[in-house]
Amino acid sequence: MSSKENKPSESWKGFHGPNLGVAIELYEEYTKDPDAVDEELRALFDTLGPPPSSNDEERFIAAEVPAVKQTVGTDMMRKIVGAVKLADTIRMKGHLASDIHPIQKEFKNEELLQLSRYDLTEADLRQVPVDMLCPNAPSYVKDGFEAIEHLKKVYTQTVAFEFGHVQDEEERNWLYKMVESDLYLPNLSTQQRINLLKRLTQVEGFEKFIHRTFVGQKRFSIEGLDVLVPMLDEAVRESVHEGTENIMIGMAHRGRLNVLTHTLGKPYHMIFSEFLHAPKEDLSSESATGINGWTGDVKYHLGADRQIKEENTVEATVTLANNPSHLEFVSPIVEGYARAAQEDRSNKGEPVQDTLKAYSILIHGDAAFPGQGIVTETLNLSRLTGYQVGGSLHIIANNNIGFTTETYDSRSTTYSSDPAKGFEIPILHVNADDPEACMAAIHLAFQYRKRFKKDFLIDLVGYRRLGHNETDDPFVTQPETYSRIKKHPTVRAIYADYLTEQKVIEKGYGSDLDKETLEYLRTEYDKVASKKSEHDVKISQPDFIVNGLPKVKTAVDFDTLKQINEDLLKWPNEFKVNDKLGKILKRRLDGFEEGGKIDWAHGEVLAFASIISDGTPVRLSGQDSERGTFVQRHLVLHDKDSNELYTPLKELESAKASFAVYNSPLSEAAVVGFEYGYNVQSPETLVLWEAQFGDFANGAQVMFDQWIAAGRAKWGQKSGLVVLLPHGYEGQGPEHSSGRVERFLVSAAENNWTIANCSSAAQYFHLLRRQAAILKKDSVRPLIIMTPKSLLRNSYASSDAKVFSEGEFLPVLEQPGLGEKADKVERILLCSGKVSIDLAERIDKKSDDENWDWLHIARVEELYPFPKRLIRELFANYKNLKEVIWVQEEPKNMGAWPFMESRIRDITPENVNVSYIGRTFRSSPAEGNPIAHKTEQERIITESLTRKK
DSSP states (O other): GGGGSHHHHHHTTTTOHHHHHHHHHHHHHHHOOOOGGGGHHHHHHHOSSSOHHHHHHHHHHHHOOTTOEEEOOOOHHHHHHHHHHHHHHHHHHGGGGGOOSSSGGGGGOOGGGGGGGGGGHHHHTTOOOOOHTTOOTTOOOOOHHHHHHHHHHHHHHSEEEEETTOOHHHHHHHOOOOOOOOSOOOOOOHHHHHHHHHHHHHHHHHHHHHHSSTTTTOOOOOOOTTTOOOOOOOOHHHHHTTOOOOEEOOOTTTTTHHHHHTTTTOOOOHHHHHHHHHGGGGGSSSSSEEEEOOOOOOOGGGGGGEOOOOOSSEEEEEEEEEOOOGGHHHHHHHHHHHHHEEOOOOSSSOOEGGGEEEEEEEETTTHHHHHHHHHHHHHHHHTTTTOOOSSEEEEEOOOOBBBBBOOHHHHHSSSGGGGGGGTOOOEEEEEEEOOOHHHHHHHHHHHHHHHHHHOOOEEOOOSSSSSSSTTOGGTTTTTTHHHHHHHSHHHHHHHHHHHHHTTTTTTTTTHHHHHHHHHHHHHHHHHHHHHOOSSSOOOOHHHHHHOOOOOOOOOOHHHHHHHHHHHTOOOOOOBOOHHHHHHHGGGGGGGSSSTTOOHHHHHHHHHHHHHHHHOOOEEEEEETTOOOOOOOOOOOEETTTTOOEEEEHOOOOOOOOOEEEEESSOSSSHHHHHHHHHHOOOOTTTTEESSSSSSGGGGGGHIIIIIIITHHHHHHHOOOOOOEOOOSSSSSSGGOOOOOHHHHHHOTTTOEEEEEEOSHHHHHHHHHHHHHHHTTTTOOOOOEEOOOOOOOOOGGGBHHHHHHHHHHOSSSSOOOOOSSSGOOOEEEEOOHHHHHHHHHHHHHOOOOOOOOOTEEEEEEEESSSHHHHHHHHHHHHHHOOOEEEEEEEEESSSHHHHHHHHOOOOOOOOTTTEEEEEEOOOSSOSSSSSSHHHHHHHHHHHHHTTOOO
16 A cells, blocks of 8 residues: 555545545445455455545545535544435435325334434434435425434435336436425425315215115226326326327226226216116217127226317327226337337338337336236336336326235235336325325426436325225234224325315315215216116127238239339348348349249238338337248348348338337237227337247237237227237247147137138238228228248248249138049148148159049148138039048147137038148157157158048
8 A cells, every 4th residue: 555655645536525425434344444445445455545634535526516615533433424424325215215005104214214223313314415416406405414314304205116126317416406405395386286186086976876876786987096097197298288199098997997987088877877787879879988899897907088179289099998807908008009109100110119109107006016017017118228218107006905915915016006116117105094195295206207207106105995806805814904904094184184184175064065066966866767778789790800811912013013023122232131041031032033933021021011101100029020930031230240120121212111120129029909999099110020930829828818809899909010929830849839729710700810820921911901901891800820930931932933023812712633533532731821831732642653633732822811602612523532631730628629620610511521731739849859750740741632432
């Protein structure tokens, strides 16, 4: 250290203000016992040498805080260090001593902030300058003691903050300034306070009326978190005032009826009619009715839209998304809504995003937020290029219980909000019994989003007045807690008493409001009470669903397609494509020459190009979708020297709409949900999601089961989402073989979606174009495609250019060269996808003495809707037919066979045997041993092409 002793002061210049005092104190501990500090500090102090003298201390501190004029001695430094530690503890851990729990007050840890813990007295603190502890304090704060008291007030009362995990210094400092200077506190007028009381009275009155009138019926009451409704009111008001055109809300079932009624404007009598099962025909003119499908859903799952217009603002739409009892899974869907509403897709290139246009609000459960993985997946989307929405507002509707499960059994963290810390999302905890603090929380969240365009989380801490539902008795499992809740006044009563004390309202005004509300609810109830229906309900599909898809033209003029192809293979002279890739792509020019072929990826890019040239936007996402999992797509090119990007489809001269492609995060559930939501909000856009391998869709099973397959029937919610699932047995093991087509087929009914397993590039091209053509039609439905892996470059799956310019999608394809002698055909093989190409290759390799007159093969390209008429007509052509065999690669209990068997038998002529060739029953989709796989594949093909003696 001797080499540093000449200029000790200069070595410590990196420390300023309170940081200098802390550093000196640690250095003193180090000189007494080097092991008292960690290894990094020891190394630092070895380098720095002795700290500055008292004169230097004064100079350093005075440079940072001009208020310090006197010489700072050791005793004063001790006070400063202790005071700074206390101030930082209040900021970082004040939430642990806060008054944010309406019921469980014992959670409050007040000992944490006692002065004695920091060897301080009030007199000590009064000697410390305010700016050293709270530079953003209001002007009435005059000394260090008042600064500490102010910080306690800010961080430990009915609203508490966690900002320390926010790494961006500008954001963190802005947050501290907002809360410590009281800038986030709304200045509520007398009328605003009275209106807030009125809203709380409506919220409570609605729940009380239903509880008394419809005894034992489920509604999942909001009671205990009543203030959530005025919080949403305020979020909507602030958003619309700033010019937001769409406010999208996602929430589970608790409190949903109250939000539907008050935030979405669904009339009371319409809610009552659903409890009474009264007919709705007479109420169809009402706004915010929600749109039910033909099978419908329970009332606390339904969504609604509401049009609102405040003075001097644009007209806006508030949407509450439909949501089944899968809690958090609606979150990415709502963010997809928001992204679609924010984007302008009318011009070529990347869609233009304006995050002001839409605001997504996601309401979570306290047990679900840390418990459901979909939450973390959704939070991870928040700052990704293809998925960010300029910040979502997250509100945890915190009951401090999950059904009957206590917090210590439902999470491993202090707060249910803790998972958000990993994404540096600011967190605010607020007591649900303090309505004005809750309004302040919304204001801060909105201002943060407006400035930084990032997520914000409010942990609304309350309780659940009743059981999980209205038939549940919570005293059975939480007797002590519910004894407290039973005695606890409602937030309406608490706020009415507060306003009375503040002379805002006269005594008794709150009770009068309560009575008026209940009288009005009775009037609304009487409108429908006499119309209760006892008739059977008929469930029937609309004609546009029953009649299936309309006939549309999907062929593209040859010269037009050729020109598009040439344009796609042009890139700037200064852009240097990978040499090998450049040569591969340039070969696509040969596809339009005599004898040329167009493979799968080439056909796909031509489909995308022709679709955006027709004026339909395209959005594709998935893991590695830009390049393609199998190095086949190359929609985004990388300069080999600079790594700059170039996307030919975004520069296409003929394009009349946008094109977007994104590599998604390693997520299935959240990304599928996001794309589904995007498509619902933007029905004119061809939205595609691609799995890296088909069975990865397992991770999004809830999205498929609850929304994509059934959303139309339950809620009347249209979707034309395209799902691409790589499928086919190449010996790569169980997880890289099957797209689990059986899981989609088992949910196939009522023309709810189309499921295809194409075997050629032209079929894929026409299928995509057909989907794009029907997007705006009532008959649109999702499209599930089992896409190939090994067939991507297989010449048997490639197509002539004329099939793109003259053909159409064919649900059934007959094998060329077979079945020409109709009277000799005894066996017809029905198959789909890759195995049909395996069969075609084997037939082409036949020996000269093999005769195939007895055999015909038909590829079922569209598995659902089952092409019943086409296959029946095919069978009718062969009068000597003896057997029909379904051939597949998958095990017998998987693949299409379990779905196909009964349908094939139903249309097969009498005395014709129906059987199966494929793998036997298995628990796993495919063999892991490549030799076993090859043996099974060989057996399936050989058996299919061997004539029975």
